[in-house]
Amino acid sequence: MNKKWSEHLKTGLLISLVLASFVLTGLLWKDAPGDRKKPYDPLESYTINHIYDEKYNERKVYQVAAPNQMIVHMKGSATWLLPEDPDYEQLLGQIQQSAFSDASPVDIQPELWKKVFTQYPGVELAFPDDVSLEYLDTFFNESLSQYFPILQLSSVSRVWFFYNQENRQSFAWFISDEDQQIVQVQASFKKTNLETMLAKLGNRSSPALVPVPANRKNPWEPANENEPFARMFYLPDTSLPIVKKTYKLENISPNTMIGWLFKDPDVRPIPINKNEDLYMYDEQMMTVNKTENFMVYSETVDEQDGEMLPLEQQLKAVNNFVQRPHGWTGNYLLDQVETGENAFSEFTFRLYMNGYPVYWPEGDLIHPDEIKVQTNPIDKVVNVNKYHRSLLYLAGNPQQKRQTLPDRETLLGELAKRKIPLTSVKRIYPGYQADSSNKNKQVKLTPxxxxxxxxxQQTLISSP
Structure with a gap:
């Protein structure tokens, strides 16, 4: 019996020695200098992953808060200048650096309206919505709050720069449709003037646009001198050529986001249910919806009354935060700012493809068309405490099919059919409606x- 156990013991020792040999060999391989596994390096991931594009992740605050349209007025015609156009970027930088003086409210007569619309070279800055003075301060290099007449405006609908060829001076109109007021300032630019800047723009591929007042009364006609000026829409007289596109949808892995955002990049998932995982470390928390491919990152903060910090300071902190994980996976522009209790602010950024805003169907899910970031002040420092985004992004060369959008008269007729009076409309512009299927991992962008x-209310109108 003892001999039998002795044999078993010898066999066990022999097996243990063999296993130990394998383990030691493995450790030697692991620690060999040429094959040692390097720790995760986000910059290394960045260099091999094309979604981390320097183009969008090195932008300054004014480029994130830029207008989503410019309307260029040259030689009596108006055309669009859209984001991602090289001329747009060049003109944007010059306009942003403009200096102002001599602000005063003005009452525009039909004769001047006519010259500005049909003679003077100019450019209008149009934003997705009416914007506050603070919003404009995030764009312009010079603070507008020093000009009392501009401070009196409830909101600004558009900013119209023009060059008066008679006195050879540049001006800017801050137009408030809400207040029915216009504040004029004299504008100057570094080493150039507005006429020269606009003359350097290349030939516009955009069709000629027709200004359409919401009340259908042209402000340059003497008969309408006593009429309040109305919101202005720029629409093409002919159908608008625009390409329908189909893109592949690629995934950003949760581990990539964890490596960028968490203090401990080795945090492990806690399954909430079959569709969701939770990641936690100290005050940091992130939930990932694996079915719909989106994430919600948050940091626990004291919800105490705080002092609202300047919007520019908040947006700078938000831009830096999103850039840190190279989160601008496309051309996202500021779309909306909402302020809440305890000095919380929520920033919504919208994706633009080829200069046109993208809209997924509205709902509770988070899609690639929007990135949302929430901030709150702590000890007079901006803190980002929520970050909502899709883990999908549009990738590769798209399939393309030429298409057109209805012309001015057809579009206005469609609005009438839908019982949407033009006087009730705030904005009209071309964009893309997204239709995606996670099964096929692709998205169709329909003009x-x-x-x-x-x-x-928002309505999307496609070709019949």
Missing amino acids: VWVVKTLSG
Whole structure:
């Protein structure tokens, strides 16, 4: 019996020695200098992953808060200048650096309206919505709050720069449709003037646009001198050529985001259910919806009354935060800012493809068309405490198919059919409606007219 156990013991020792040999060999391989596994390096991931594009992740605050459209007025015609156009970027930088003086409210007569619309070279800056003075301060290099007449405006609908060829001076109109007021300032630019800047723009591929007042009364006609000026929409007289596109949808892995955002990049998932995982470390928390491919990152903060910090300071902190994980996976522009209790602010950024805003169907899910970031002040420092985004991004060369959007008269007729009075409309511009299927991992971008009303309703109108 003892001999039998002795044999078993010898066999066990022999097996243990063999296993130990394997383990030691493995450790030697692991520690060999040429094959040692390097720790995760986000910069290394960045160099091999094309979604981390320097183009969008090195932008300054003014480029994130830029207008989503410019309307260029040259030689009596108006055309669009859209984001991602090289001329747009060049003109944007020059306009942003403009200096102002001599601000005063003005009452524009039909004769001057006519010259500005049909003779003077100029450019209008149009934003997705009416914007506050603080919003404009995030764009312009010079603070507008020093000009009392501009401070009196409730909101600004558009900013119109023009060059008066008679006195050879540049001016800017801050137009408030809400207040029915215009504040004029004299504008100057570094080493050039507005006429020269606009003359250097290349030939516009955009069709000629027709200004359409919401009340259908042209302000340059003497008969309308006593009429309040109305919101202005720029629409093409002919159908608008725009390409329908189909993109592949690629995934950003949760581990990539964890490596960028968490203090401990080795945090492990806690399954909430079959569709969701939770990641936690100290005050940091991130939930990932694996079915719909989106994430919600948050940091626990004291919800105490705080002092609202300047919007520019907040947006700078938000831009830096999103850039840190190279989160601008496309051309996202500031779309909306909402302020809440305890000095919390929520920033919504919208994706633009080829200069046109993208809209996924509205709902509770988070899609690639929007990135949302929430901030709150702690000890007079901006803290980012929420970050909502999709883990999908549009990739590769798209399939393309030429298409057109309805012309001015057809579009206005469609609005009438839908019982949407033009006087109730706030914005009209071209965009893309997204239709995605996670099964096929692709998204179709269909051209649409985006119509926003004063009540907040949004309607997308495609070709018949």
